[in-house]
Amino acid sequence: MSIISKDISKAAQLLSAGELVAIPTETVYGLAGNIFNEDAIHKIFEVKQRPLFNPLIVHLHSINQINDVASEFPEKAKLLAEAFWPGPLTLILKKNENIPDVITAGKDTVAIRMPHHPVTIELLQQIDFPLAAPSANPFNRISPTNAQHVAAYFEGKIPMVLDGGSCKKGIESTIVGFDENNTIIYRLGSLSVEEIQKVIGPVILKDKAKSAPTAPGMLAKHYSPKTKTVLVENVSLAIKNYPEEQIGVLSLKDKFSGPTIKESCILSATGNLDEAASNLYNALHILDQQNLTLIIAERLPEQGLGISMNDRLERASS
Numbered sequence: 001m002s003i004i005s006k007d008i009s010k011a012a013q014l015l016s017a018g019e020l021v022a023i024p025t026e027t028v029y030g031l032a033g034n035i036f037n038e039d040a041i042h043k044i045f046e047v048k049q050r051p052l053f054n055p056l057i058v059h060l061h062s063i064n065q066i067n068d069v070a071s072e073f074p075e076k077a078k079l080l081a082e083a084f085w086p087g088p089l090t091l092i093l094k095k096n097e098n099i100p101d102v103i104t105a106g107k108d109t110v111a112i113r114m115p116h117h118p119v120t121i122e123l124l125q126q127i128d129f130p131l132a133a134p135s136a137n138p139f140n141r142i143s144p145t146n147a148q149h150v151a152a153y154f155e156g157k158i159p160m161v162l163d164g165g166s167c168k169k170g171i172e173s174t175i176v177g178f179d180e181n182n183t184i185i186y187r188l189g190s191l192s193v194e195e196i197q198k199v200i201g202p203v204i205l206k207d208k209a210k211s212a213p214t215a216p217g218m219l220a221k222h223y224s225p226k227t228k229t230v231l232v233e234n235v236s237l238a239i240k241n242y243p244e245e246q247i248g249v250l251s252l253k254d255k256f257s258g259p260t261i262k263e264s265c266i267l268s269a270t271g272n273l274d275e276a277a278s279n280l281y282n283a284l285h286i287l288d289q290q291n292l293t294l295i296i297a298e299r300l301p302e303q304g305l306g307i308s309m310n311d312r313l314e315r316a317s318s
Helices: 008-016 038-048 063-069 075-084 118-126 147-154 193-200 235-241 273-288 305-316
Strands: 021-023 030-034 057-059 089-094 109-113 160-162 174-179 182-187 229-232 247-251 261-266 294-298
Touching (some): 008 030, 008 118, 021 147, 063 075, 063 109, 075 089, 075 174, 075 193, 118 160, 147 273, 174 193, 235 247, 247 273, 273 294, 273 305
Parallel strands (some): 021 160, 089 174, 247 261, 247 294
Antiparallel strands (some): 021 030, 089 109, 174 182
8 A cells, every 4th residue: 555645634644643744845755754753753763774873864844943943043044045945055053052962963953844845835834843854764765756756766654655746856955054254065056056146145165074964954975876886977988998887877868888887867957057957866776676786877067056966976886
């Protein structure tokens, strides 16, 4: 029996009862629980097999809820929220004392965002608590961008996946924090660095963390297929270097063929980086199901969302 449903009221009832529900957002599907129910939050970590040192993101339906979860709201954070919420922006802010330490990995800051998805906004309006929701995948695996991806991961482990169709953005939110006068990007994502800089000026990019990350999604190894993956500048040359492998190719717009190539996925026939981002994880899911011995991924242009996608592919091949 499928756990996929479009019933928002049922999802609200399950969450209110302390259960987990996978929810759609514009970026990826999240595995959600009531932020004030510590049993539910611990269940998220257990189901995902996620280490407790890795903090979660809190999801709101209105900017007016900020004071419920954060003790400070700096001016630059307000400017970004006004410009990009609802949308793929997560803000790291000083937390209120009522936020359980398990959500923040014991840190004095909390990650907050307002998803840009009508189904999840309606769900959040039906319940009287925010939701903690990391991506709805086992730890380190490929993030899910449709309800079927989530069900394949968690059938029998969670009661419901709330179906909101395919995610439009396709990669996680950009995470931004503040240190005195500095604006720090902790995780590249669906909101480009250039878009953020237009609103608040220069930013600092934080390096990937090997352990105990400051924010979600900072670990060096993440978003990974089970199949060995390499990220290369020149796909044709890489194919020649692996004559014994059963290869799947992930490329921006060029299709590849040859005796060792079993599958070739392109992200955008026109080379559009927005379209490519929305297709990235689904293409990785497809390749990971083909009994390949190697995925060769093409490095994308280092501009706009190409930078964020290269970040994901670097982690997948780490």
